[in-house]
Amino acid sequence: MASSSAAARRRLKVVVIMGATGCGKSRLSLHLASVFRSEIINADKMQVYPGLDMTTNKIKPDDRRGVPHHLLGSFDPDDGEMTPSQFRSLGHAAISDVAFRGNLPILVGGSNSFIHALLVQRFDPEADVFGCLGSPASPELRYDCCFLWVDVSLPVLEEYLSKRVDELLDTGTFEELARYYDQGRTETGLRKAIGVPEFDRYFNKYPPPRAVDLDDAWRREEGRKRDNDPVREGAYKEAVREIKENARKLAKWQIGKTRHLKGCGWELWRLDATEAVRLAMAAGEEGGGGRDVWKRQVVGPSEKIVRRFLRET
Template sequence: MGSAKVAELRTTKGKVIFIMGTTGSGKTKLSVDLALQFKGEIVNSDKIQVYRGGDIITNKASEIERRGIRHHLLGFIEDTDADFTTDDFCHHVQVSIKEIINRNSIPIIAGGSNSYIKALVEDPIINFRAKYDCCFLWLDASLLVIYAHVSRRVDQMVEAGVLHELRRMFVPGADYECGIRRAIGAREMDSYFMAEINNEDEITKKVLLEAGIKDIKENTCKLVDRQTEKIEHLKNELGWDMHRLDVTSVLQKSGKEAENAWTAFVLEPSLSIVGGFLNKDNEI
């Protein structure tokens, strides 16, 4: 086989980076860090963040956090009651990947909807691995530490005004099984907002508010469990080659210490892994 033909074979497959992990593990931060380093564009793989609005409750990256990086499939669905299915995701993400690669950029897929990622990569009709080489980064942490972290984050969301955001979304008798109302927080605050509408006394409302916030924290921890189980299934049962990065020490610290831990235990290893992946020729 001639050298030109060999070169052609080596460049037929694109390269795609996946950043996986539970809610609160730092997927957004790492995706932006890597995009800045490797001329990447980020494709959202969170099935709730595809909807417009609800920026606090869905934990969308702010404009400041995006740092000028182009994002795809983020807040692009106007109808917040519409159902964004697995098939919808697989269609849109493939379109985005082709657009990104055509701009000679690197697609970085980041988000917590692991069932959607599994469908994309494993579907025999899509045949994703025949078209793209994949690099999977897994941000993992001690469960007790991530539980504490996401619970603190719920308190921060309350301070940031998430109740006002949820109140604007609230509709009595709404379906919490579709659209943006699948977000943790919408169903949990239903009783509290109904108490407001019914002019219940302040003590009753206070009790319902505290119960709703407690439920948000508990259900977020349950989400962490489900996400972890799905990633372990992909790694252990389906044989995905996951590069595990332990963010436990990052979540246990704050301020400059957290940033230093992020650089040492997450960013620098990720830069090495992704750099090697991007520089490695496709196998013939």
């Protein structure tokens, strides 16, 4: 009976992968899920909504390797903006379901306010934990957590984010934003995604055609118009500049929040992916020259940390 009571009191084990946008959290989560029987729970506040999959950098269904993903594109934006309290409730339900099936919950995302709300033992929705004069985050957690912090030095990360913005706009994100603008959506949550407000200002001046006409031919025509109109080209470049600047600000803010949680007593294992990202950029492709470094400095240590964590009672 005593043994049964102890088992009932034992906290659920959760692996938490944290870090700024673009550091490789999703990539690491999929690898760990291939090693340990796991399911992934999204903790990115923009990715909880359906739509704008490229803009919000959702992992594609074909790239999920059959690993179940939860709270990814499942919250109706017409229901309003998801709050930390709602995420706490939905996240707990997802963790419980995954654990009930005998699988390891892996919480992945850069929205530290959501991660904090879900994991702390006592959550006060009125407390400003991350404000300049906010209350310190409690080190008391309601799960047995293994925190993996994928970190990239800010100068390298900023360079990578700038390149990623250009690549995304060249491979469909611009059309996605144009379609979203054409739909005239008014919900609050998804409209805060980086890229939407910046290009809304552009599309207000240069409205796109109907969504059904947004194809390769439209892209070529749009490019021709910008080439022949310096004012239009300047407006486009300003939108891109604002996106890059806001992505840099987001990354810096996310890193600051993560450090704050570590300073409040959260035991975070820091995994330095700086060199892997630098080499990947030099190779001009995902992974590229940084694959071996990524395996050696991020993947290998992560596997060892998680194995040790799962052996602990």
